[in-house]
Amino acid sequence: MVAKKIDGKQIAASVIRAVKASAAALERDTGVKTGLAVVIVGNDPASHAYVGAKRRMAEECAFKSVQHTLAMETTQEELASLVETLNVDESLHGILVQLPLPNHLSSDPIIQSILPEKDVDGLHVVNAGKVATGDLDGGLVSCTPAGAMVLVKHKHGNDLSGLNAVVVGRSNLFGKPMAQLLLAANATVTIAHSRTKDLPVACRNADILVAAVGRAEMVRADWVKPGATVIDVGINRIAAPENGEGKSRLVGDVAFAECAEVAGGITPVPGGVGPMTIAMLMANTVVAAHRKAGKPAPKF
Numbered sequence: 001m002v003a004k005k006i007d008g009k010q011i012a013a014s015v016i017r018a019v020k021a022s023a024a025a026l027e028r029d030t031g032v033k034t035g036l037a038v039v040i041v042g043n044d045p046a047s048h049a050y051v052g053a054k055r056r057m058a059e060e061c062a063f064k065s066v067q068h069t070l071a072m073e074t075t076q077e078e079l080a081s082l083v084e085t086l087n088v089d090e091s092l093h094g095i096l097v098q099l100p101l102p103n104h105l106s107s108d109p110i111i112q113s114i115l116p117e118k119d120v121d122g123l124h125v126v127n128a129g130k131v132a133t134g135d136l137d138g139g140l141v142s143c144t145p146a147g148a149m150v151l152v153k154h155k156h157g158n159d160l161s162g163l164n165a166v167v168v169g170r171s172n173l174f175g176k177p178m179a180q181l182l183l184a185a186n187a188t189v190t191i192a193h194s195r196t197k198d199l200p201v202a203c204r205n206a207d208i209l210v211a212a213v214g215r216a217e218m219v220r221a222d223w224v225k226p227g228a229t230v231i232d233v234g235i236n237r238i239a240a241p242e243n244g245e246g247k248s249r250l251v252g253d254v255a256f257a258e259c260a261e262v263a264g265g266i267t268p269v270p271g272g273v274g275p276m277t278i279a280m281l282m283a284n285t286v287v288a289a290h291r292k293a294g295k296p297a298p299k300f
Helices: 008-030 045-060 076-088 107-113 125-132 143-156 175-184 199-204 256-260 273-292
Strands: 035-041 064-070 094-097 164-168 188-192 208-211 229-232 236-239 248-251
Touching: 008 045, 008 143, 008 273, 035 045, 035 076, 035 273, 045 064, 045 273, 064 076, 076 094, 076 107, 094 107, 094 273, 125 175, 143 175, 143 208, 143 229, 143 273, 164 175, 164 199, 175 188, 175 208, 188 199
Parallel strands: 035 064, 035 094, 164 188, 164 208, 208 229
Antiparallel strands: 236 248
16 A cells, blocks of 8 residues: 655645635735735845745735845844834734744744734744644644644544544644644644654554654654554755765655555655645735734635
8 A cells, every 4th residue: 555645735735825815805805915024134045945935925925025134143132123113013914033043042032022913933822822722713823733734634624533643743833733733623642752652652553643853764664553644744854875976855754655655645755744834824924914904814
């Protein structure tokens, strides 16, 4: 049995179509144009690539798209002051500060200073708390778990009653909110991590296995229950001498080729959860714009 590949690009494209329609309808009905501001500090090439992709997608969705590129030596006070300005700008519904920030800056006070209703990354403690208490319609859900959840529901529908889900990884950014989303959809959820006794056994119990540990190809075929859905959130760069001297390639936390022989559905890396993250950022921004305009927010 070879698993059906879960195509994140295709599913992300359908989310973006819905975002475009939703943003256009809001503008037509209320005159409100959805607005997103992205802030980047310093010159990390990977961060600039991500921000470029986010900005292009916002433009494609016909949002008002603003980018602030700040110098490496920007101070904590300068960054805080910019966030304050964006908070009070009525034309902006989403504010995103690209992480990681340069080492001399402290990211948590900055993230927590973004108004929760504009925190489209879903990292503010208010939004994290709403997800934790099951108030998914009141907050904004962190983009990567939200995107991974869309992929799960694409395979299993909205109600996961009777299914065992195992999330490997307990980070605040992904593992914990992912577990909360699975719980909200009625799955029976286990959070496993580096200290879990006999991790392969825990994973083999999963109808839905979500890997988010940042260890290349850690999940092997004998960890996967036959027919399970495997969602791979890892992005790891490994040496690929077969592609030439000094070359590397991207792999997930799951050994894709061997696990695909056992799983019922599996996300590839790249092209699985990655495209969903940007799609859900756009979805969160259009949700925030609807709420600000007093209109019922679309569901994605």
